[in-house]
Amino acid sequence: MPSNDLRERVEPLEETLAPPAPVPVKRRASRRPGVWLLVALGLLLLLASTIVLPQLRLVGEAFTDDGGFSFANFIEFFTTPRFQEAILNSLVVAVVAGVLACAVAVPAAYVLAQFDLPGRNGFLTLATMATVSPPFLGAYAWVLLLGRGGILTTQLRAWGIELPFDTIIGPGGIVWVTVWATQALVFLLAYDAFRAIDPSLDEASSSVGAGPWRTRLRIVLPMAVPALVTGFYMSSMKIFTDFGTPLIIGGGTPMLPTAVYYEFLSEVSTNPAIASAGSLVMLGVACIALALQQWALRRRTYASVSSRRRPLQPVRGVKKGLMIAYLGVVFGLSFVPHLVVVGTSLLTWKAGILKWIPTFDNYVRLFDENLEVILMSLLLAGIACVLCVIVAVLVAYLTVRRRYSVISPALNVITMVPYIIPGTVLAIGLILAFGSGPLILTGTATILVLAYFIRRIPYVTKSIEAALTQVHPALEEAAMSVGAKPMRAFRQITVPLVRPAIVSGGTVGFLQMVTELSATVMLYSVPFITMTVVIFTNAMQPASPFGVASAMTVVLMLAVYIPLYFVRRKFASVTSV
Amino acid sequence: MERGNGVAVGVEAISKEFPGHVALKGVDLEIEARSFTTLLGPSGCGKTTLLRILAGFETATSGRVTFDGRDIARMPSWKRNIGFVFQNYALWPHMSIRDNIAYGLKLRKLGKEQIAERVTESLRMVGLDGRAEAFPGQLSGGQQQRVAIARALALRPNVLLLDEPLSNLDAKMRIGMRQELLRLQREVGITAVYVTHDQEEALEMSDQVAVMHDGRIDQVGSPQAIYETPETAFVASFIGHVTLLGGVSDGAGGFRSDLPIAGALPAFDGALPTGRAQLVLRPEDLDLVDDVEHAHLRGTLVRSSYHGRGYRSALRLADGTLCEVDHRRPVAAAPGEEAGIRVGAAALVPESDDYYREAAPEAESADDLVAAPAA
Numbered sequence: 001m002p003s004n005d006l007r008e009r010v011e012p013l014e015e016t017l018a019p020p021a022p023v024p025v026k027r028r029a030s031r032r033p034g035v036w037l038l039v040a041l042g043l044l045l046l047l048a049s050t051i052v053l054p055q056l057r058l059v060g061e062a063f064t065d066d067g068g069f070s071f072a073n074f075i076e077f078f079t080t081p082r083f084q085e086a087i088l089n090s091l092v093v094a095v096v097a098g099v100l101a102c103a104v105a106v107p108a109a110y111v112l113a114q115f116d117l118p119g120r121n122g123f124l125t126l127a128t129m130a131t132v133s134p135p136f137l138g139a140y141a142w143v144l145l146l147g148r149g150g151i152l153t154t155q156l157r158a159w160g161i162e163l164p165f166d167t168i169i170g171p172g173g174i175v176w177v178t179v180w181a182t183q184a185l186v187f188l189l190a191y192d193a194f195r196a197i198d199p200s201l202d203e204a205s206s207s208v209g210a211g212p213w214r215t216r217l218r219i220v221l222p223m224a225v226p227a228l229v230t231g232f233y234m235s236s237m238k239i240f241t242d243f244g245t246p247l248i249i250g251g252g253t254p255m256l257p258t259a260v261y262y263e264f265l266s267e268v269s270t271n272p273a274i275a276s277a278g279s280l281v282m283l284g285v286a287c288i289a290l291a292l293q294q295w296a297l298r299r300r301t302y303a304s305v306s307s308r309r310r311p312l313q314p315v316r317g318v319k320k321g322l323m324i325a326y327l328g329v330v331f332g333l334s335f336v337p338h339l340v341v342v343g344t345s346l347l348t349w350k351a352g353i354l355k356w357i358p359t360f361d362n363y364v365r366l367f368d369e370n371l372e373v374i375l376m377s378l379l380l381a382g383i384a385c386v387l388c389v390i391v392a393v394l395v396a397y398l399t400v401r402r403r404y405s406v407i408s409p410a411l412n413v414i415t416m417v418p419y420i421i422p423g424t425v426l427a428i429g430l431i432l433a434f435g436s437g438p439l440i441l442t443g444t445a446t447i448l449v450l451a452y453f454i455r456r457i458p459y460v461t462k463s464i465e466a467a468l469t470q471v472h473p474a475l476e477e478a479a480m481s482v483g484a485k486p487m488r489a490f491r492q493i494t495v496p497l498v499r500p501a502i503v504s505g506g507t508v509g510f511l512q513m514v515t516e517l518s519a520t521v522m523l524y525s526v527p528f529i530t531m532t533v534v535i536f537t538n539a540m541q542p543a544s545p546f547g548v549a550s551a552m553t554v555v556l557m558l559a560v561y562i563p564l565y566f567v568r569r570k571f572a573s574v575t576s577v
Numbered sequence: 578m579e580r581g582n583g584v585a586v587g588v589e590a591i592s593k594e595f596p597g598h599v600a601l602k603g604v605d606l607e608i609e610a611r612s613f614t615t616l617l618g619p620s621g622c623g624k625t626t627l628l629r630i631l632a633g634f635e636t637a638t639s640g641r642v643t644f645d646g647r648d649i650a651r652m653p654s655w656k657r658n659i660g661f662v663f664q665n666y667a668l669w670p671h672m673s674i675r676d677n678i679a680y681g682l683k684l685r686k687l688g689k690e691q692i693a694e695r696v697t698e699s700l701r702m703v704g705l706d707g708r709a710e711a712f713p714g715q716l717s718g719g720q721q722q723r724v725a726i727a728r729a730l731a732l733r734p735n736v737l738l739l740d741e742p743l744s745n746l747d748a749k750m751r752i753g754m755r756q757e758l759l760r761l762q763r764e765v766g767i768t769a770v771y772v773t774h775d776q777e778e779a780l781e782m783s784d785q786v787a788v789m790h791d792g793r794i795d796q797v798g799s800p801q802a803i804y805e806t807p808e809t810a811f812v813a814s815f816i817g818h819v820t821l822l823g824g825v826s827d828g829a830g831g832f833r834s835d836l837p838i839a840g841a842l843p844a845f846d847g848a849l850p851t852g853r854a855q856l857v858l859r860p861e862d863l864d865l866v867d868d869v870e871h872a873h874l875r876g877t878l879v880r881s882s883y884h885g886r887g888y889r890s891a892l893r894l895a896d897g898t899l900c901e902v903d904h905r906r907p908v909a910a911a912p913g914e915e916a917g918i919r920v921g922a923a924a925l926v927p928e929s930d931d932y933y934r935e936a937a938p939e940a941e942s943a944d945d946l947v948a949a950p951a952a
Contacts, residue, residue: 477632478667478725479669479680480633480653481634481659481661481729482681483685485653488684492680497670
């Protein structure tokens with residue numbers, strides 16, 4: 001019997017004839033109800049009551065007037081000039097700043113992805129750092145620099161140079177600050193997309209006679225469109241939901257998050273129902289934006305067939321100089337705020353006026369007066385982070401491995417809901433749900449932990465889910481075949497295998513939690529005060545101790561960048577996206 | 578190591594339904610203690626599902642699974658005392674080879690010394706002594722599979738379940754491992770159930786082969802019985818390369834072929850069908866002759882090629898069937914000319930359209946063409 005014939009006959013069949021049905025068979029775990037089903041039900045209860053319930057309370061509040069169902073709140077919201085202006089401002093600023101961020105970041109990403117330039121890793125590190133820097137940092141620093149009595153404004157005036165504007169405060173300031181704060185997000189996405197394009201596509205294009213610019217516009221740019229769409233979506237939504245920046249640098253420009261905040265919390269004439277209606281409008285915009293992004297991405301994901309690395313083109317002379325200069329300007333402007341706070345934290349302030357005298361007084365005062373705040377911030381974010389990781393691991397496992405028919409998809413959807421909930425909206429929902437009734441959490445540290453947990457759960461879950469799909473189910477079955485119960489197999493086999501994702505996902509989650517402002521500012525109460533709140537309140541008051549606020553910002557930056565450094569050193573690619 | 582703790586395995590009327598798909602349709606199988614049984618069939622036939630039900634990774638929709646007569650259908654896999662060897666080895670990459678093997682022993686609360694002893698013993702058995710401190714990623718595919726087998730055997734399980742364990746190895750290694758696996762199984766005296774789609778593997782290694790097809794077992798028997806006296810057209814066509822010729826069988830050894838056969842055929846073995854039947858002709862049981870007058874069948878030579886041990890030729894018979902013949906001597910006939918076939922041995926199976934097709938995707942597209950005008 002000629003053996004080769006036989007094998008040739010059978011093997012291709014495995015590939016060509018394999019019916020689709022047996023594939024899920026292999027991945028599905030045993031259907032025996034057990035401890036996992038209980039875990040799933042417990043998680044569903046927890047997530048439904050902390051994520052879904054507050055949003056339902058918000059919807060209820062928004063549609064209730066005089067104790068009955070009504071659209072009155074929405075009618076009032078849309079007919080009040082102050083809110084009309086806020087909607088318009090928020091949309092225009094988000095779109096304009098999003099477009100500008102793309103315009104700034106995409107060429108930068110392209111030259112770094114295409115050409116052999118020095119300092120590549122440096123720029124990539126800066127970009128990653130920029131994506132996790134505190135959201136209000138830019139506004140705070142640029143006001144210090146270019147506000148009416150700003151450091152640079154005063155200095156330039158002293159030298160007889162007149163700026164074209166009186167102060168950076170205003171809608172233009174919001175755009176300026178958010179462009180530099182969000183460009184890094186677009187930059188990283190675009191860089192990865194440009195690097196992933198199969199080099200033979202360019203070669204094919206030039207082989208049929210296309211010049212380099214034609215190839216760039218007709219081949220490379222279209223291939224990167226999905227990443228650009230996502231980048232634009234993420235940066236503009238970040239700008240749209242940003243709370244700290246418009247309040248610090250907006251100079252009273254009404255924007256949606258701030259308008260809703262004042263409507264809900266200001267000392268005069270609060271109206272929770274109108275604020276709820278406004279929240280739902282924000283949520284609606286977020287949903288539409290997500291739908292638009294998904295629509296734009298449809299049929300636009302190109303699978304790259306080649307694993308050949310894209311070669312970096314050599315470049316010399318003036319061209320090289322211009323490219324580096326451009327990258328330098330983009331990242332220089334993005335990191336002006338960081339330099340400003342470091343600098344001002346080491347200088348003397350008197351009644352809100354900067355004196356050019358170096359000092360460590362700010363740090364001494366900071367640790368004397370505000371050590372508790374620093375520790376509180378780290379503690380709250382730390383607890384929320386641990387919770388988040390635990391729940392994320394369980395949810396990811398339940399959705400990837402144990403596909404319970406209704407519970408698993410439900411868990412998956414609920415964990416993704418916070419992805420589109422702006423911080424302000426989340427906070428209002430939590431106050432409505434837990435400010436009265438059987439479980440009162442307002443005024444406690446728990447509500448802050450809860451808010452941090454909810455805001456980051458989608459991201460942490462997704463990163464662990466991605467890692468989990470790489471772990472073959474047979475590894476866990478092997479453990480059960482040698483006698484391990486399901487929980488033990490999960491703990492001793494699966495969890496250690498996704499540890500890199502747990503560590504990096506958890507760290508990035510921690511960074512975002514420790515810098516969270518928009519929900520914190522609505523939910524905090526004495527003595528549970530965070531660094532972000534202190535810096536924010538300082539930034540809002542003239543003649544406040546800016547030196548101490550800057551010193552605290554430096555501490556906050558360290559709390560972010562030190563963990564980031566260690567995680568990045570251990571796991572090559574970590575981004576907040 | 579203790580000898581012969583293998584148990585007898587019984588499968589009774591096992592069915593397994595997945596949403597929108599029935600994987601097993603009432604399967605019965607008796608497996609003797611300490612025997613080597615192979616579940617053989619094409620992909621999608623249900624063989625892996627049956628193995629996973631034996632392991633407890635899947636629960637059967639209905640039916641019983643017994644180990645030495647004890648019903649274990651509801652027993653979870655971690656209590657069954659089985660060893661499972663996976664197609665992709667499934668070694669835990671974050672543990673050393675020692676820890677991989679010791680993991681199950683620790684769960685059984687064995688003493689430290691006893692664990693160390695068993696790890697060493699198992700590694701020696703598979704010829705990997707001295708590699709205990711390596712990690713799975715540092716071993717070759719063949720070595721990893723040996724570790725996987727050692728991990729399963731270290732627990733002295735009652736049943737060893739193997740899911741296409743050799744299919745990820747290169748051809749040469751695969752053939753060497755067959756004998757090694759068999760030696761280990763005999764040495765330990767364990768009951769082995771082995772899933773494969775490679776009929777050569779099944780024939781070489783097994784005491785008993787169960788040929789599976791579309792969620793059912795078509796035939797159970799010794800390799801010889803499966804090969805020489807297939808009971809269905811599917812079994813005949815899946816094991817080896819065959820030509821099937823339709824006709825009528827009288828159930829007592831007589832067969833009237835639709836295509837005239839000159840002279841008497843050799844006697845058939847085993848249970849014979851009555852009524853419509855198919856004659857199973859294997860290339861190695863046929864011979865090609867130039868003397869067309871004294872041949873059983875005649876056909877037009879389509880191609881002939883030399884394979885080292887002999888020639889394989891294909892002939893187009895009068896009804897259009899392509900018949901393959903192995904022969905030692907070259908033939909005088911050139912392609913396009915007539916040649917004769919002598920039948921040395923043959924089998925009879927009940928007639929069925931349900932045989933193993935190589936060209937199934939093409940057949941599907943042909944169906945599409947037929948169906949298109951109607952839609």
